[in-house]
Amino acid sequence: xxxxxxxxxxxxxxxxxxxxxxxxxxxxxxxxxxxxxxxxxxxxxxxxxxxxxxxxxxxxxxxxxxxxxxxxxxxxxxxxxxxxxxxxxxxxxxxxxxxxxxxxxxxxxxxxxxxxxxxxxxxxxxxxxx
Numbered sequence: 098x099x100x101x102x103x104x105x106x107x108x109x110x111x112x113x114x115x116x117x118x119x120x121x122x123x124x125x126x127x128x129x130x131x132x133x134x135x136x137x138x139x140x141x142x143x144x145x146x147x148x149x150x151x152x153x154x155x156x157x158x159x160x161x162x163x164x165x166x167x168x169x170x171x172x173x174x175x176x177x178x179x180x181x182x183x184x185x186x187x188x189x190x191x192x193x194x195x196x197x198x199x200x201x202x203x204x205x206x207x208x209x210x211x212x213x214x215x216x217x218x219x220x221x222x223x224x225x226x227x
Contacts, residue, residue, distance in 0.1 A: 117147035146192035
């Protein structure tokens with residue numbers, strides 16, 4: 098069985114992570130910071146954006162793959178996965194700004210809602226209620 102949705106979302110996650118990585122490296126090179134954040138606020142924000150992505154993406158992909166393996170995924174799963182990935186990009190942009198902003202907050206809210214939604218679906222499938 099080929100998990101098309103999971104494969105596509107995993108590939109998207111790699112590209113988003115590479116984008117976030119490049120953003121960190123650019124600041125590191127410009128500011129000549131080899132280790133840590135060097136007290137540079139923008140570097141710290143970009144490092145946290147990438148770290149936050151790495152904290153959320155693996156569990157999300159595990160849920161997507163698990164749901165897809167049950168055969169209950171259908172096209173809605175790809176839509177939810179796309180929303181998650183867009184939210185992570187939004188969060189990455191939002192982390193460049195000082196203080197609260199719509200990109201960061203919106204990215205986190207959509208991330209959490211998609212994760213909670215998939216977790217609920219997984220539980221329902223596990224209990225054979227779906």
